[in-house]
Amino acid sequence: MILFFQLFLFSLLSDYYSQKSDDTNCFDLKFSKLHLEFFLDEKKISGFNESTFIKNCASDTLIMDLSENMIVDSIFLCNEKTEFLFKKNKLFIPIHHFTNNYFNVKIFYNGSPKIAKNPPWKGGFVYERDNSNMHWVGVACQNDGASLWWPTIDDVSDEPDSLSVEMVVIEPYFLVSNGRLDSIVQLNNSRRKFCWSVSNPINNYNVTFNIANYVHFSDSLKTTYGKLDLDYYVLPSNLNKAKNHFSQVKPMLSFFETKFGPFPFYEDGYKLVETSYLGMEHQSCISYGNQYKNGYLGLHPENIDFDFIIIHETAHEWWGNSLSMINHKDMWIHESFATYAEALYVEEFYGYQEMLNYLNYQKVKIKNKQPIISSNHKTTDIYYKGTWVLHTLRSVLNNDRTWFSILLNLQLEFKHKIVTTNDITKYIENLSGLNLESFFFQYLFNSDLPVFDYFFDENEDGMQLHYRWTSSDDDFSMPLLVTVYESNFNWIYPTKDWKSTPVYIKPDKFKVAENLFLLETNLIK
Ligand SMILES: [Zn+2]
Numbered sequence: 379m380i381l382f383f384q385l386f387l388f389s390l391l392s393d394y395y396s397q398k399s400d401d402t403n404c405f406d407l408k409f410s411k412l413h414l415e416f417f418l419d420e421k422k423i424s425g426f427n428e429s430t431f432i433k434n435c436a437s438d439t440l441i442m443d444l445s446e447n448m449i450v451d452s453i454f455l456c457n458e459k460t461e462f463l464f465k466k467n468k469l470f471i472p473i474h475h476f477t478n479n480y481f482n483v484k485i486f487y488n489g490s491p492k493i494a495k496n497p498p499w500k501g502g503f504v505y506e507r508d509n510s511n512m513h514w515v516g517v518a519c520q521n522d523g524a525s526l527w528w529p530t531i532d533d534v535s536d537e538p539d540s541l542s543v544e545m546v547v548i549e550p551y552f553l554v555s556n557g558r559l560d561s562i563v564q565l566n567n568s569r570r571k572f573c574w575s576v577s578n579p580i581n582n583y584n585v586t587f588n589i590a591n592y593v594h595f596s597d598s599l600k601t602t603y604g605k606l607d608l609d610y611y612v613l614p615s616n617l618n619k620a621k622n623h624f625s626q627v628k629p630m631l632s633f634f635e636t637k638f639g640p641f642p643f644y645e646d647g648y649k650l651v652e653t654s655y656l657g658m659e660h661q662s663c664i665s666y667g668n669q670y671k672n673g674y675l676g677l678h679p680e681n682i683d684f685d686f687i688i689i690h691e692t693a694h695e696w697w698g699n700s701l702s703m704i705n706h707k708d709m710w711i712h713e714s715f716a717t718y719a720e721a722l723y724v725e726e727f728y729g730y731q732e733m734l735n736y737l738n739y740q741k742v743k744i745k746n747k748q749p750i751i752s753s754n755h756k757t758t759d760i761y762y763k764g765t766w767v768l769h770t771l772r773s774v775l776n777n778d779r780t781w782f783s784i785l786l787n788l789q790l791e792f793k794h795k796i797v798t799t800n801d802i803t804k805y806i807e808n809l810s811g812l813n814l815e816s817f818f819f820q821y822l823f824n825s826d827l828p829v830f831d832y833f834f835d836e837n838e839d840g841m842q843l844h845y846r847w848t849s850s851d852d853d854f855s856m857p858l859l860v861t862v863y864e865s866n867f868n869w870i871y872p873t874k875d876w877k878s879t880p881v882y883i884k885p886d887k888f889k890v891a892e893n894l895f896l897l898e899t900n901l902i903k
Pocket residue numbers: 690694712713716
């Protein structure tokens with residue numbers, strides 16, 4: 379018996395490694411149904427996840443992820459109980475006896491999911507109490523993976539086309555999940571089952587639940603694309619505050635639609651749900667924990683007093699939830715664009731100069747310690763450097779009509795799609811008509827900023843500016859605005875080779891447009 383299981387395990391593990399290396403798209407997840415009951419006092423859950431897959435390769439083992447502190451009771455393949463192995467956070471399920479490429483797997487499990495140490499960054503279940511000492515529970519798992527609480531495949535390159543969530547909790551608690559609330563079913567022992575459904579593709583880390591003594595209010599937004607339902611779930615003591623504070627939502631959504639196209643999930647609606655942790659872009663169920671303060675928990679540049687969590691997390695509905703990265707190393711696609719959406723929001727509602735002030739407020743946080751494209755993001759450069767890369771690109775294009783058309787068309791082209799960094803950069807190159815290879819290579823794949831070297835000398839023709847780029851790529855040749863004349867900025871076209879141009883300004887009055895470009899300057903004396 380032991381030998382049999384060793385052989386079985388060996389064959390499954392070998393299959394795992396060959397599957398990982400040869401074909402990561404082996405199993406295409408089409409649909410997931412998550413059914414769970416919550417035992418709040420015991421901090422336990424029990425239930426099942428049923429997933430439907432299409433098999434695209436010869437592998438005879440399905441491998442799913444689940445935190446090993448959970449207990450797997452049984453697994454059914456197309457309604458037949460099956461053997462499985464559960465080892466090192468992996469579930470190995472043999473499917474060799476299936477000839478059908480379309481199959482479903484139902485995994486019954488239970489346990490106590492790990493508790494978040496510092497949500498939403500160090501994730502897990504979040505158990506808090508409201509000011510009436512009632513349970514207030516949620517989950518955040520973007521960095522940890524959804525497998526910390528349900529069996530799934532922790533791979534952002536595949537999303538189910540739709541999702542069903544059934545969750546049972548004791549009265550009087552209300553449970554809010556993603557998508558639409560289809561029904562609330564009264565069960566025995568004062569329990570209620572909340573049935574939610576998501577009609578669009580969804581990252582598994584976006585799947586969430588929120589349990590509290592929530593009160594609900596709703597609104598709707600009439601747009602050129604139809605009627606968007608807005609639902610808000612907040613703690614009873616914050617109802618009046620929330621009704622006032624969430625008035626930022628409608629003008630924000632209208633503005634984002636003008637810049638990024640229609641809200642990507644009309645079928646599922648828009649929701650803000652009050653959480654004890656700061657926030658997370660859970661699709662169509664945004665976690666809101668900014669405590670009804672302006673800025674970031676009250677911190678913001680002078681005069682720029684929007685609620686950071688509402689604007690940033692909502693921007694992720696476009697940048698991250700609809701247009702989604704294929705791999706965590708491409709996370710700038712989510713965070714740089716969502717952070718840049720904040721700058722555009724400031725430009726719209728506070729003015730162009732305040733937008734520059736806002737960007738400069740974020741600029742000091744840029745570290746340049748590792749490239750933006752990285753398998754392990756150790757700094758916040760995917761946010762602050764990323765937004766500055768996009769701001770710089772807008773300056774390079776020098777044509778706002780083209781720039782905003784690029785942002786809009788990225789959204790339309792890649793709506794509900796999973797993309798690589800290359801998909802994004804090539805698309806921008808095509809629409810701009812510019813060769814931006816060295817631009818993206820410098821800013822995304824290198825940690826250092828390009829350095830603008832320059833010095834002055836005077837000859838019989840007057841004062842001369844000498845300049846060049848020092849950068850990681852010899853082809854880097856970003857045009858730049860500098861003060862050739864005292865009164866205004868003019869374009870120059872530095873390359874890696876020294877160039878010179880007459881300037882009609884004293885050297886100590888010379889300026890590089892550092893409000894518009896992310897770079898280092900180096901005055902050679
Ligand atoms: Zn974000």
